Amino acid sequence: MNKYLALLCLLLVGCLLIMMGLNMIAATDEQQNAVTTVGSEAWCDAMVETPNSQWTEQTTQDFARHCLYE
The missing domain is CATH 1.20.5 (Single alpha-helices involved in coiled-coils or other helix-helix interfaces)
Incomplete structure (x- = not known):
């Protein structure tokens, strides 16, 4: 048992x-x-920490659209 x-x-x-x-x-x-997730608060914070030399044209546009203008 x-x-x-x-x-x-x-x-x-x-x-x-x-x-x-x-x-x-x-x-x-x-x-x-x-x-x-593009446009989320965590994504915006991560992009701020990313060096600008690693940004693409699309990520720059997404950052401006979702993080700066909203």
């Missing part, structure tokens, strides 16, 4: 660790999506 109880506890702890890991991955994906 004690063996089964210990096995069940290990299984539950393993499931909890997997769920926590998946939750962390999902939160990271949401943060990355916020940065890659």
